[in-house]
Amino acid sequence: MQLSKQTLNQPLNQPIEQVYDVLVIGGGAAGLSAGIYLQRYLLSTLIVDKGKARSHWMQELHNYLGLPPNTPGQDVLKQGKAHYLALEGDYLNGYVQTVIDEGETFAVHVQIGRKSPTEAVFRSRYLIAASGIIDHLPKLDDMQNVFDYAGHNLHVCLICDGYEMRDKRAGVFGSSESSLEVAFSLGWFTPNITLFTNGEFDVGQELRDRLTQKGYRLVEQPIKKFLGENHQMTGVQLSDGSVVELDTGLVSMGSKYHADYLKGIDLEYKGGNLVTDPMNRTSHPRIFAVGDLKLGMNQVVIAAADGALAATQIWRDIRRAEGTRRSPLITAA
Amino acid sequence: MQLSKQTLNQPLNQPIEQVYDVLVIGGGAAGLSAGIYLQRYLLSTLIVDKGKARSHWMQELHNYLGLPPNTPGQDVLKQGKAHYLALEGDYLNGYVQTVIDEGETFAVHVQIGRKSPTEAVFRSRYLIAASGIIDHLPKLDDMQNVFDYAGHNLHVCLICDGYEMRDKRAGVFGSSESSLEVAFSLGWFTPNITLFTNGEFDVGQELRDRLTQKGYRLVEQPIKKFLGENHQMTGVQLSDGSVVELDTGLVSMGSKYHADYLKGIDLEYKGGNLVTDPMNRTSHPRIFAVGDLKLGMNQVVIAAADGALAATQIWRDIRRAEGTRRSPLITAA
Numbered sequence: 278m279q280l281s282k283q284t285l286n287q288p289l290n291q292p293i294e295q296v297y298d299v300l301v302i303g304g305g306a307a308g309l310s311a312g313i314y315l316q317r318y319l320l321s322t323l324i325v326d327k328g329k330a331r332s333h334w335m336q337e338l339h340n341y342l343g344l345p346p347n348t349p350g351q352d353v354l355k356q357g358k359a360h361y362l363a364l365e366g367d368y369l370n371g372y373v374q375t376v377i378d379e380g381e382t383f384a385v386h387v388q389i390g391r392k393s394p395t396e397a398v399f400r401s402r403y404l405i406a407a408s409g410i411i412d413h414l415p416k417l418d419d420m421q422n423v424f425d426y427a428g429h430n431l432h433v434c435l436i437c438d439g440y441e442m443r444d445k446r447a448g449v450f451g452s453s454e455s456s457l458e459v460a461f462s463l464g465w466f467t468p469n470i471t472l473f474t475n476g477e478f479d480v481g482q483e484l485r486d487r488l489t490q491k492g493y494r495l496v497e498q499p500i501k502k503f504l505g506e507n508h509q510m511t512g513v514q515l516s517d518g519s520v521v522e523l524d525t526g527l528v529s530m531g532s533k534y535h536a537d538y539l540k541g542i543d544l545e546y547k548g549g550n551l552v553t554d555p556m557n558r559t560s561h562p563r564i565f566a567v568g569d570l571k572l573g574m575n576q577v578v579i580a581a582a583d584g585a586l587a588a589t590q591i592w593r594d595i596r597r598a599e600g601t602r603r604s605p606l607i608t609a610a
Numbered sequence: 611m612q613l614s615k616q617t618l619n620q621p622l623n624q625p626i627e628q629v630y631d632v633l634v635i636g637g638g639a640a641g642l643s644a645g646i647y648l649q650r651y652l653l654s655t656l657i658v659d660k661g662k663a664r665s666h667w668m669q670e671l672h673n674y675l676g677l678p679p680n681t682p683g684q685d686v687l688k689q690g691k692a693h694y695l696a697l698e699g700d701y702l703n704g705y706v707q708t709v710i711d712e713g714e715t716f717a718v719h720v721q722i723g724r725k726s727p728t729e730a731v732f733r734s735r736y737l738i739a740a741s742g743i744i745d746h747l748p749k750l751d752d753m754q755n756v757f758d759y760a761g762h763n764l765h766v767c768l769i770c771d772g773y774e775m776r777d778k779r780a781g782v783f784g785s786s787e788s789s790l791e792v793a794f795s796l797g798w799f800t801p802n803i804t805l806f807t808n809g810e811f812d813v814g815q816e817l818r819d820r821l822t823q824k825g826y827r828l829v830e831q832p833i834k835k836f837l838g839e840n841h842q843m844t845g846v847q848l849s850d851g852s853v854v855e856l857d858t859g860l861v862s863m864g865s866k867y868h869a870d871y872l873k874g875i876d877l878e879y880k881g882g883n884l885v886t887d888p889m890n891r892t893s894h895p896r897i898f899a900v901g902d903l904k905l906g907m908n909q910v911v912i913a914a915a916d917g918a919l920a921a922t923q924i925w926r927d928i929r930r931a932e933g934t935r936r937s938p939l940i941t942a943a
Contacts, residue, residue: 310911313675342693342917464934555906574918578914581674583915585909601798
């Protein structure tokens, strides 16, 4: 059964009766992979997706086993969603506002639609937090100028795209002194590095000395705009009109964690990331975290594996608790 | 640089000078994914593959995010190998016999060729054990009769293929009393289960009672052959000529671990599996284990993620030890 638009647009005074086995928040790589595994374990699943997963922005996924190295991130998501829907998983475009732990179930409050939004409440026994992160980008007056290059040759992930930056003139765009440290790892791939503060923070003498020692340049003037065409950034124009030519860039400004809906539940975090066990269970026995939200590397293939692990553990939990497949699913032998 | 046949066929009294950063033993999903990441970290890699990875036998990979659910396992390996070779990783068909820990390096003794094999020794700083496992299959007089169905509807992995077995008449083929326990998990997918001992081991009263309670049948006669056509098994003929009709089967006879070459090195195991940390490092600081050899779930997507994790940790190790990219790789700024 697909969750139809009609089901969702019913008035809130007609509560939705079904309790899903698992509600997955986020339809990116981790959430879709979890959904595929869950449906194949014959568990009922609802994925609620707000759209625009981090991998949605990736123009080319260079390191995902089994796919050509120029596969757009969107293609993986599209194939994964079709795969999940073919397994009859429910899927809803919506924004999860709050999760309330009711003991046996979670009540998940979802805002649906943008212009005249409605709210619906869904219930599930388990929750998988797969809503990920999104990278902060340089704040310029014209943000479209940033979006034109982000995900093309203005990268956000050194592990993903360091190889593409090798031996190139690279800019590093930071948001704090510590965020500039990534330049030293980028130095593995290219010796030609210019760091930009966009005039937003100070850099101490110790870091200045280390940059000088490596031959890296530091630019502290505000950035006026990125230069380039056809999504290929060719440099930066500063506030005084001068130009720094670049072949590529790396944004290192931290991330927004999409997990506000978990605020009411006491969970263990490290930094912004949820701490999990090897099967991706959080400190709450019925909440799992997968993909970029959890502690670990932010890679599409790891997110996909995370989904498989969490789904399998939930299946084991339910199977062990119930002993056998539940009656609505049993057909005559 | 591809490793050419000539390099390999040189006499053993001309030792191969190159020390690879990483030698990966096994060119299955885990090894290829590691190789792709390693080459993208600009580390020198040699994959030695004996052929016939476990996923090579999978007719359809149903649960790998980003690929259609009827993708043959071979397609993933083929794409992965092409991807790795395009990144200029070295690849060799050969069988690793022994690994000797020389302190700074490993000496890896490889047998090349089958008819008139030669031996070559390769050296590397790190080792990734990615040589996997292979499932034991029922031992019949005519093994071709088993191979005809294995990987088609005679499955070896409940997590992978339980969904395909739902509500079907399923046979479970065990090699010991404890190996039959999988039937109770299979019971999640189908209530119609017949267990086969092939006359090779006894079943105690306690298990018999539990099987009876579930309505499962136990067949203790030796199996003469599998019946079916076009790789679709339709049942089993027993030694007395009687036939048990089946729609599908699950082999649960344990696995052979392809890790004999590690025998001379003291490593921590649990069962046949290598124990690793979250980045897949074994108890030896320069040996990593990925995929089915390590403790955890045997899934292609998890193997692929394993490779990414191990490669990244090795890169971090080398980068931190060396501080910067090595001189042979540095080009003028």
